[in-house]
Amino acid sequence: MDWDKLRIFHAVAEAGSFTRAGETLHLSQSAISRQISALEESLQVALFHRHARGLLLTEQGELLFQTAHEVFAKLAMTEAQLMDAHEKPSGELRVTATVGLGANWLTPRIREFIELYPEITVNLILADRELDLGMREADIAIRLRAPVQPDLIQRKLMTVNHHVYASPDYLKKHGTPACLEDVLESNLITYGEEAPTNLSNVNWLMKRLTAIGRTKEPVFKVNNVYGLLLAVQSGLGIASLPDYIVHGHTNVVRILPDVGGPTFDSYYVYPEELRKSKRVTIFRDFLIQKVAEYSF
Template sequence: MAWDGISEFVSVAETQSFTKASQQMGISTAQVSRQISELEKRLKTRLFYRTTRKVTLTEEGRLFYRHCRGLVDSLEAAEQAITNLQVKPQGKIKMTAPVTYGERHILPLLNDFMSVYEEVQITVNLSNDKLDLLEQGYDLAIRLGKLVDSTLMAKMLGQRTNYVCASPSYLAQHGSPVSLSDLHNHSCLLGTLDYWRFKEKGKDRHIRVSGTLRYNSGFGLVDAALKGLGIVQLPHYYVETHLQSGDLVVLLDEFSEPDEGIWAVYPQNRHLSPKIRLLVDYLSEHLK
């Protein structure tokens, strides 16, 4: 039959293992291997590269996966409709979120969500990389800032504000910048980018900055700013408590860019199942 081997193929593609796929599906490894072999014979193409350590998709396999993932999603959606998951959400959700924002805001909300909906199973990969949701089998992603991938559907969950700030001790010693060009005379604490974003006279400005340190850690940059090592630009969830206490002071506020979006995104060809819709609505309600 045309469907034979499809579920096994998708499972192996996503787990990158015949053994893990067999465990996931509750069948023997030999049966998974046999179904994949029959599928490759029927298609007259090789779908996987197999070594003793790893199983990866061939180019033809990646193309086939993109289509098959949608078929499996449609089958799952049909089963969900029959079992009426709108009443009792259950099943797996695979999602990704940025590391720091995910740790501080998303994971605690997921814990609250799962304490209410106990039959939902959530797997989260915290990563600052823009992962391919379709190819890697993700149902949902949390992304920050401007969205550039037009192939994804998106719902805004909230907003974040970026602040430029420094400690009173740094400002007492070096003075406060009053224009964007003044930043060139200051020690700027760098993250992964070598420029900061501003808005001046209605136009976006990217100002190249430099300093004596560069961290890929927002918490490390906050600590450096608190210790008077320079000026930093970071989202509100890193600095808001320090701004409230006066340990950090906002600078160049008149040049701040508009707040950025916090988004839930998902592939267009994925059926937004009741459990995912419920989770997105839950996140939206609590993040706002």
């Protein structure tokens, strides 16, 4: 497989169009189109569905992109390590993330980063409100939506999905629901009125149940996703949780496999003036590699 064509394919898949990829690669749209067509011809498969609004990956294209994305993430990480062989980055790196994402997904992975870069101190600031990066309340933010603040650089990290979860103890006592109607009288755990404003339709499960006839109020409300997780683990009831927060927890099981909630993208965000910061770029590449190792 031609390495240069694979690099161009990866850029096009990330950008979603030949034009935007051309701006990144400093190549003309026609040159990129020729390279993609040549790659498709050599593989004898179509990698993109072409339509008026842009490009969509085919099933085969998605498979190739996932592999290429992981390879390029590892290469970027290796490149950072080689570059820092002569000049090790050091100092404090202030990272802000939501309580759920920061405590449950990010924190367990910090040890590996510190082992790679022992001269860097990570200061993780957990807050469900969005800190002002422009005012340097933090160097980096991991956001659950695209930033609206100007002069911020953003890089998509992962897509977050919501599903329905309960504890084995709760299911043993109350039975495992086979369909949404079976949840009508279940103990439901939801966000309270003070739920994070950066998430839309957080109580989607309650709304769907109300639409099909539920009249029972939730047994417990809490304004934090980590609180939801702990309540589910305790056997209190059923709740919608983002998939990333249950990763590694054996006492939480997914139920109703055909029922899904909101899906949204998370982003690695930092100010323009930190574009050339080694600490910022190597932490970004490290997280991209960690995301590639686990499918959400």
